[in-house]
Each structure stands twice: as structure tokens, then as C-alpha cells.
Amino acid sequence: VRCQHYPPLRALQASAALRRASDEHKKEPLTSSSQQHFDSPPAGHQPEQEPQGPRPSYTGQGGQESEDYESEEQLQHRILTAALEFVPEHGWTAEAIAEGAKTLGLSVAAAGMFHSDGSELILHFLSECNTKLSELLEKEQKLVQLGKAEKKPIDEFLRHAVEARLRMLIPYIEKWPQALSVLLLPRNIPSSLNLLTSMIDDIWHYAGDQSTDFNWYTRRAVLTGIYNTTELVMMQDSSPDFEDTWRFLKNRVADAMTMSNTASQVQSTGEAVVQGLMGAAVTVSNAETSRAVR
């Protein structure tokens, strides 16, 4: 009779032990607040993995079990976050993920958990950026509510949000065109589109219900167009601190504001989006060819 239980409920023995070891490193040796018992010696780098048999049992730890427990997903997130540091050097590749795994004390073979084209790494980065943006906008909204800051007019708010979000790309900007082309792979389009639209939704949510001339779809489409085109301009921008890009952004947002007053607004939005996509395809392919030539 084989016991069919679902694996994720088991704590990840190896990674948990590794984190315990590194945590122990940071704690003072004399502290008695830690109620966890270890057989491994406090000093030294990686304690030998004592095989506790096929089923790791933490029953002796009692209430501390929840601290040790880490799901596969959480571990994968940690590896990807660690891998981001190596992206400027290795690009969005399995190599960067392998280096990231190494810094966590894992074997380079752990990179085999992910796709070899780095898709998961890029998507992880995108969702991290979106989370950071949400937190930033949330914080600013609180300040406005507390009366500590002025509420921005809509165009300034949009400019500020898009700029903040695009600035997160700056450390990786050399390899970002590569990331964009990977995101265009059919396999990745659902996820990347999802992340994009939720980011746009977020921005509009925090912008509040100010503009009444736009309907909901138009708002989304317009801001998506602005964001995508600005992102592409940023790829080609070599001005100091990307001032050309921010100027471009300012103009696009201004256009959008005036567009709302014309009757042809919906039609031109559609045109803008199509032009944006065409421009996207051309720019990305140019970027790829120039990168290949280089």
C-alpha cells in the first residue's frame, strides 16, 4: 500500500536547513531566544546534510515548524530574486539563474527547475516591479489622504506613475530588449499581457475617478499605448538620465488629455495602439539585429 500524499506539505529539508544555518550565522552564539535545536555545529559554512531518512520529521520542533516550512514556490522566488543580480552580466538566461542559485548555497543544477530561455525570470521581475509600483502609489495615496501631500492633477499623476515604473528597468536596460523579445513568445504572451494589464489597472485605480470623458476600455488602451511606446523610446534613448524619454512621455500624456475632448477619440486610440504595436515589432527586431551585429 503506497501512501499517496501530496508533496508540497513536506518542508523542504535542504533549503530549510541551509537557511537555518545562515540564520544561525547571523544570530549571536549565546542567545537563548532561539528554541530550535540543531545537531549541526554553529560555526563553519555549510553543515553537512544529515540524511534524516526519506521523510524529514520536524515533530520535535513543535511550534517552530511553521518558520522552517518553505514551499517550492517560495524557494523558486528566492532563487529568481537572487538571480536578478546577475542579469546585467549574463542576461536573462539560465546562467543568471544558476549564479543566483549558487549565492543561496544551492547547486547550479537547480537552474534546471526553470525554462532555459529565462522566461520565468523575466516574468518574476515584472511582477516584482508591479508590486513595487503598487506599494509606491499606495504610500503616496496615504500621504494625500493624511493631508501631507497635494493631490496631483491627472496628467502629472500618470506621468509620475509611468516614469517611476520605467525607472525600475534602468539597472537592466542593456538586456531589456532581449527580455521583450522573450515576452513576445506565444508561450509567454498570456502571462506578460496579464501583468501589463494589471499594472495599468493599478495605475488607473490610484489615479482615481477624475477623468469622466474616458470610458473604462479607452482609459486602459490609452495608457497601455503610452506605456509601451515610452518603454520602446527608452530602449533607444542615450540622453543623460533619459530626459528624452520623459519628454516623450509628457507629450504623449498631453496628447491623451486633449484626445479625450474630440469625438474621434476612440478611433484614434485604436490607431495609436496599432501604431504602437507596429513600432514595437520594428523596434524590437532592430534592437535584436543591432545586438546580434554587436
Next chain:
Amino acid sequence: VYQVFESVAKKYDVMNDSMTLGIHRVWKDILMHKMNPSPGTLLLDVAGGTGDIAFRFINYVRSVREHQLQRKLKHHQNLSWQEIFESYQKDKFNSLGDSQVVVCDINREMLKVGKQKAQYLGYSEGLSWVLGNAEELPFDNAKFDVYTIAFGIRNVTRIDLALQEAYRVLKPGGRFLCLEFSHVSNPLLSRLYDLYSFQVIPVLGEVIAGDWKSYQYLVESIRRFPPQEELKAMIEDAGFFKVDYENLNFGIVAIHSGFKL
């Protein structure tokens, strides 16, 4: 099991080619691609007697390393020719990037054939040959980045012990890869496959290797081997995470993969 392989050792490669019509090379290449090893990886190839996986590993790592070096050189555009030459020389001595493969087999004859092949094909560095039993490996804990067993695990008497040993010698984050004959689910193909296995293969065995019995044993051991899902469960029992399998050729062969996390 030992005696089967003693008689089979010398003709092993020839038989492989004729039995699988040469596709076994493709299967092993796919396994290597799935592994995608980066330079600096330590591989343990168990039951890898004649070295097929080991040689492929070395080739793969060498070409990855070359690409790495090319990329590095491209970045150093403004160095003088002398500097470029020197850095290239330095890196050339490390063409494997510290990668290493240990081939472990229970059968001395198979290892001998493997060593001869290595010499003949010109593989010198990064290879070690060790005599050992998959159920009780002569290695310390947490030594290897990747553990492979290609067409060997069905010959192990206690598969669970072999899996536990695999878990033990892998580093945290290490990967377990198993390439093995498995269960064909497609009924039509299954019948054809059975026909081929029971009628053709022992005959080939007699003609090429002069040994009907061993190949009869081979085909029967394939049938007795647990199917994909069951093997997956066994691997999970040994403590591996993210266990998955990929069917090749509709299940004639399957690659199982697991991570020690």
C-alpha cells in the same frame, strides 16, 4: 545481473545501435539538453559503463564554455592583441570550466570498455571511472550537482535504495535524472513494440552478440519495470521535489527528473 553484463559489455554499444535503430543516441542527446549543464557542474553518471552520457556531457560543457569565452572577448573590445591572446591562453587551459564527470558502474568490464573508448575518442580531462554499486555508492554526502542513470535503473534490485543513495550524494539544489524504458500507453504502438521486442531483439542478440538469453532477460526486465507514474512516486518517496517525467517516442522511453531541495 552481473553476469548478464559481463557477457554483454563488449558488444553493448553495437547492440544498442541495432536494437534501437540508433535512436538511443537521440535519447541521450535529449537528456543532455534537458540537463543543460553549466561549466563547473559535477556529474555522477551511475551505471554509465561505456561512457555515452559522460562523453556527451563533456562535449556540451566544452561548447557552452566556448560561447562564454567568446562573449567575454566581445566585451573586451579595447584590449591590445597581446592581452587578448594571453587571456585566451589562460582560459584555454580551463576548457571545461572545472566541470567533472564521475562514471560509476558495478561491472569492471563495462568500465574497461568505457576507458578504452575514452582513449580512442580522445577524452582525457574531467573524467573519472569508479567501481561501485548503485545501492551503496562509495561517495560522501552532498558531493554532486547532477546524478544521472541512463538505462541502468531497471537493473537495480532495490530501486528505492538506489534512489535514496542518489538523494544522499546530491548537493542541495542538485538534480536527479533518469532515462529509462517505460510504459507505452498507445495500444497500437504498444502491440507493435511488443512484437518487435519479443521477436526481433533476442534474435539480434543471438546474431550479433551470440547471446539469446541475456537479451531475452533485457526485454523481460523492461516489461517488469514500473511505469512512469509509479516511478515518479518512488522518486518522490526518496525525498525529491518537483518530480516530473517526459515521454520520448510515446513512452518507449521516459526521462524522470527530480530536485533535492
